[in-house]
Amino acid sequence: MIDRNATIDGMQVSIHADETVLEAATRVGVTIPTLCKGRDLSPEGGCRLCLVEVEGTSRPQAACHTKLADGMVIRTATDRIESLRRDILDLTLSAHPDQTFDASSPQTEFEELLAQYDLHRSSYPDRAMPATLDQTHPYLRYDPSRCILCRRCIDACESIQGQFVFSIESRGIQSSLCYGDDDSFLDSGCVACGACVDRCPTAAITDIDRIARVKSDRVTRTTCGYCGVGCQIDVRSRDGRITEIGGAKDAVVNRGHLCAKGRYAHAYQSADDRLTQPLLRNGEHLEPVSWDEAIDWVSTRILSIGKRWGPDALGVFTSSRSTNEAAYLLQKMFRGIIGTNNIDCCARVCHSSTALALRTVTGTGAASASYEDIELAKCIVIAGANPTEAHPVVGSRIKQAVLDGAKLIVIDPRRIELAEYATCFLPLRPGTNVALFNAMAKLLIESGQVDVRYLEERVDGWSELEKFVEGLSLEQSAQTCGVAPDRIADAAQILGEVGPALFVHGLGLSELTQGTESVMTLCNLGMLTGSIGKPGAGMLPLRGQNNVQGNADMGAMPNLVTGYQSVQDSGVRERVGSIWNATIPTRPGKTIPEMIDAAAAGEIRGLWIQGEDVAQSDPNETHVRSALNNLELLVVQELFLSETAQYADLVLPAAGALEQDGTFTNGERRIQRVRAAVEPPGQARPDWEVARNVACALGAHWTYSCADDVMTEIAAVAPAIFGGVAFDRLGDDGLQWPCPDRTHPGTRRVHESEFIRGRGQLICVEHIASPEHSVDGFPYLLITGRVLEHYNVGTMTRRTPNRTLRAEDTLEIHVRDAAREGIVDGSRVDIESQWGSTNVVAQVSQRVQPGHVFLSFHFPETHTNRLTGPQRDAKSNCPEYKVTAVRLRTPETQSPPA
């Protein structure tokens, strides 16, 4: 028998395929110093500190580049090796003559090694190069005088973020790190993910939080409160103040990676204008009151409105930023105590179409796949989503998958960043997805590139779809969506040849009059290619807010109680009602847009809005504001006096994501713990506690003493999907629902052997143009959306240095249109739709197609949603944010005043 062993420092070590000496040594607990090889980076071989003796070879070998082979005898710390290492460090130090450090508490990897080798001053002549500290960036700093050219930042930027910011300029002693030909950190392509900061061994690249580092007295593992990716973060704090946020290295969701929002945008937490006490309206003013007064006042008002106008005159919007426990208790309060199903959350205005479509054709409204399917995918289709800006950690994972060889099809009216990486980019007219997906289905079916076995065994409606697509004309579809037939054929061919595929989709599909149909026809492609339920494939809608998935799960929907159970099902009402000791109303309630309309019409008299700024975020802003004005009672739970809170009769100060306990559920159905890292300011309270206290004032006897108690009840109310969920099981990475019992490990992929609804359903539906597609006198189509630096209505990010990175919303307009309209970059433009108008700064760009303009909605002064109108998806009630007919006027094109 052949001996498959090697020896490291006298220890027998087994041989693993492709393992380097450095990796094997690390595995068996032998530390070999290195400055250029980062933990999760590829070997560089430049620093030479990892040199080891290999018996039988005369010269030392770099452990990071030497594969451990059978019979090797390695010595990692002989006198010769240690003397070489000390000399290398000595030489390295000679380029940093001014670097002083406290040997008793080294702050960087480099300082640790210097301390270990007892080096303080170099014995070589000073060879420092002239260097200027770069502090152009609001978060990041680069100090060339500390850089040892290890190239870790270059590798991290490329292989983790996929951003390609850094390179080495010049050569020899003159080599220096540069941002390509960009002059500064701020001007470079940096997206402030912080991956380089985490890996720099000398703190040449660092950030303001680390520079200001004080010894933190607490580290709290929790879930990021920004987008629906659900990154795990380690929050450092001291004396109740957040000092630094880092990515949790072992977390399955983000593996240590974060983005400019999650890592750096935390200053809002201690902003001066945080709400710290309840505020009650007195005429024009909001005046501070005690919690007792506030709760007493609001419960009395709720009871009196309920008594006078009936329970359906009241309604609630739960917050997708808040916890599952808060959402659960609020819907329980409105259903069980007040007696109305007028409950909705902002999923209505983002992914309600997605959820409805997926539930209809597959049986569950959530993602079938997990983020880990990104790395397994051979083909990724991104439709109506811009992950590198709105879901940056998922965006960087997709980028890496594509750089590793996955095919990428990008379907988006805008040339989003990932379009640059795409094998095939289809820049369709906004709102024509159905036409495009039908055309692709036709091509797949007619070329025979479908998964026949999958369709026969698992799916209904194949023959109907075959017949349906026969009647479609590729040319006509191509004309409708404004994409050349050849391009559509290319995409279909890639999908047919490389599929199964992972379909990553977003609001560009759902926020349309045909939102539900867009997602259903995308599912057609998912089923035709046999993708749904397979590894590296399936449907992966990217959820916008941190807990928008959870809010829908918890029953913050007018027709479904916790766990997607219908309020129209008497069995459900009875079973849940008996747990609640309450009667659940039978009639489904109103959706958010319906409640706004009803408030405007005087049918809804009282609204409770938890952490949602509808006056800025909801479409047809003028209408929304008049509806809010019309209410007898508006209660708003908020961090700040938002646009909506300014209309409130009672404002309740809320605890933020970093200040409360509970759970968030991310876009891959993963329920993760949220833990308070710091106390909320002043008298701000966690949302679930407020709901409990108000419910008790309304006459209930709720005895929950912590968020954990609430989750126990959630598991009992919806056992089929949450039965096995309990705080003691959530650990660091949570559980993915469905998780029906305590022994169930959670569900990575749904519909694996069969669809939840039994058989999948293919849908035959024709494209119907939005009324906004052809409005006389409004020649441009406005698309609204998000940018990297800001989050939703910007309540949080506008109160952080992200504002330096992006100070305002800008209107992207194609260079040709700009020339025609006489618009130059940076000029102010009046933009007008049938529903309203606003004035914005133009950004001349080639990201949008001619005829389209794009505007984000992060700043209240932009009033983006004055432009968006009343069009909605008829099935889901999701508003059409993505297609609005607009016209533009510049001072030059405006007629002079009479």
Next chain:
Amino acid sequence: MQAQTLQKIEALFEKYPQKRGALLPAIYLVQAEKGHVDSDAARELAELFELQPVDVWEVLTFYNMFYTAPQGRHHVYVCTNLPCSLRGARSLLKGIESHLGVHCGQTTADGRITLGHEECLGSCGTAPMMRVDGEYVENLDLVEAKRVIDGLD
């Protein structure tokens, strides 16, 4: 970049198994057209080669025969490696510096000449020597060097 340069670069692609292999000769072509390769040209090359701009910049700044800033009409490079130095290259360089009124690495005010020094140019047997616009001028003394330099337009 001129259409002609672009055409020449595209023709280069076929000579290499990978497109990026043609980057060095392509940089030479751009430099021949413009006299230097600035950041706009580097970005243009990156797009053409389907590379990241930083990748082109790294190559461009690594080699000292590529220039990212405008240069003089003529390049005069004096070899200062050991054999040339033993044969008087350092004082030759000093003499040329004072003749032109610029330091090594600088360009004359009239934009006529950029003066530099090189490590070994492989012509030790004819030391000291200099390279003028790519041509070797060997077995030099200051008088001869001045004569050659003054003869440049």
